[in-house]
Amino acid sequence: MPGSALSLIAGFYPAAQCRQIYQRLVTEQNWPDNHYLVAGRQFTLPRLQTWHADPGIVYSYSNNLLETRPWSPLLTELRQQLEDYLQAGFNAVLVNYYRDGDDYVGWHADDEPELGPQPLIASLSFGASRQFAYRQKKSARHGSLLLSDGSLLVMQPEFQHHWLHSVPGSAEPVGGRINLTFRKVLPGPATG
Template identity: 65%
Template sequence: MLIPDCPELELIDGFYDSIESARLYQRLLHEQNWPDNRYIVAGRQFILPRLQTWHADPGIRYSYSNNLLETRPWTPLLSGIRTQVESCLNFPFNSVLVNLYRTGEDYVGWHSDNEQELGNQPFIASLTLGSERHLHFRHKKSSDLGQLLLPNGSLLVMKPNFQHDWLHSIPIDPDITEGRINLTFRKVIPAGKEPVD
């Protein structure tokens, strides 16, 4: 399904059915060994409003959020999901950022996933497991606004121009009491391999 307000997004609803989505959510919730969300940056404590883990192929380095995250290997569970996402989209990913929004109080503020390590054509696939949350997006120049509900088991494809032209966020939703786990599959370009514009 293309999103009328934003041609750079495509939502694949029901990528996993509700039973498989619930099973994957429960396994990730209990098996991910979630780290503390308090970090020290430049001597000051910083509390991330969600829990995160970062997994990548050997040799992949990423300076996401000032190196807050250690790089972990792929787990068999994450590898299996990756294989299914890759074969659906016919695109090779080499890393995944896993976010746990514990309740509707957890959120992510306005940002683009345009770190240099993602190269100039960042293609990202975002899997939602658990509670539905709204993705908000805002055009960087026109300030056009849109929003999209991300259902349990859906896969959101973010094409490269989405990161170039739009900011996105998951705002607080106080009505939501259950968690959401979001897997964003990415392709980090190894250092020195950055294609020239």
């Protein structure tokens, strides 16, 4: 385990509420298809994704790939609960829908410059359990944990500094899963 850089709270939401939240996300998110044109090339994302942020928040990752959407009532409610629990502010959320075991996210760190030097990320999971794999950037240390329905994974800033993470595809048949990573994007340089 990457020490205190990761903390996992299983059952942060109770099962009955998880079912409701998952169903609402599936039906309310108005999921885009996963084909994108990047620098003139067709690119297929191995999951469905939406990005929501407060007005004025600009994020290069989303700029390159995703339109910025407003917060729905459900997303606003989830954000408020996390802010109250963690006593931290979030102004954006990336929502990933892994439709089945073929959908995945590859190795990365959420360390874009817009997140600043100390990015705190709160990650909520609903639906099927999936493995969350991590490996240290500068050593062979690695491991994984299971992100189950209703779990909250808190990634402290040091986690992004020293570790990469991924959600690998699953060889076992697995149902849909929706993950939300709440972030705080720092204001960009003033324009105009």
